[in-house]
Amino acid sequence: MIRLLRYDLVCGFAANIKKIVMFVIVMILYNVIAYHEIMAFCKGTGIKPGMLDYFCYVLGGPKYIPENMLDIYEIPVMWLMVQIMIAYIIGYYAITDLHRYGQHILLRSESRIKWWISKIIWNVITVLSMYAIVFLMTFITGYISGAECKGKLTEEICVGVCKLSSVTQNEKLLYIELFIMPVIISVSISILQMTVALITYPIIGFVVSQSITFLSTIYTTKILLSNYAMLSHSRYTCFSNIVYSDGLIYGFIVMIISIFVGSIYFNHVDILPKNKDI
């Protein structure tokens, strides 16, 4: 199992190196925008941004829009871009590998379940690595801008720049909503995406995951999983019913069902090229 995982980490990284570089470029761009917007807002006001304000800008999610005001919706391009890039990195490796080099690996591993579990672990590690890049780059941006590590959000910046409706100063909540929920929800959506890709096609897995993410930016409803990844859609910052504890349960259920369905399916499926003429 360890050898399989080592193979997936090495080959998954090799297969995705260009996409990871693109992801880093997107993150640099996102942080440059965050820096300029926050600095421009604070200029001449005497407001000093804190480190968490930068994290709120990058990870906090798009503006909450009540259902009767959907006409004011603006596409959160950069926030969506991060999600799209993660889905793009996850999207193709497992299935492409299965129909190429991975077939040698599968036969040598002598177990379909081990192969699937190794891909799941690769998926989780990849998403965690992408978020490590997000955290690191946002921290660097905050550090360069001289942001204070004050452990709370600056209300003016979060409402004025990050588009939060209001601000919570409950530290425990803040850390959970800003640092833990985006990662957990991303992991569960990525596993769902990989399972859908396995059963159908990678492009369908990509469309499913990104539909959930995109619709979540418009509709603040419990059913759309990505809402739990956004501090801006949380009950603690707007008039919604999105609570992180529900998101944790929902995310884990999606994760477990996806892993289970994927393993049952993969244990019985014929391994043939998808476009194979019979």
Added chain:
Amino acid sequence: MYIELKNISKTIKGTKVLDNINYVFNSGKVYGIQGKNGCGKTMLMRVISGLIRPTEGTVNINGSILWKDMTFPSSIGTLIENPAFIDSYTGFKNLKMLASIKGNIGDEEIRTALTRVGLDSDDNRKYRKYSLGMKQKLGIACAFMEYPDIVILDEPINAIDKDGVILVREILNDLKKRDKIVIIACHDAEEMKILADEIIQMERGKVL
């Protein structure tokens, strides 16, 4: 060592691609499967490899039933359809990565396998720079380098030059001497007569 195919049938999307196949493969022999395109050669190889599940029938490998007692044959090397490797790795590095999964051979055995198919184990060219023939040779080396009990080669001499074909013959003879079961498919009827001890003729999913 034996492989017994009992009443093997496979239907995909309403088409019967394998139709009631019964056959016994014994160790120490090279079996050649012959037939027109789409007659079911590759499908049969995939069934024996455990990559596809027969709709009916059983594959019995030395007393263990595939899909019941095991997911894949415990000792098998395959080259089915086009060889696929990691583009950015050299041939040696590709094989080393694969060998590390089971961990039963070292660098020396990998180098020997590469030399035996006519590839230079110190060649620093990446797989993407390989010619078709070199890719095919690497695929063959990958299938036999660990000397598995079952070796399946689909069109092994495709794109290989005359010298390469002689090397393939030598490898198959060696596998036979080592008491392995070798199953090959080949379009070239004359070459098949040289390579195989027993020829299995297939047509429309049936063994004739």
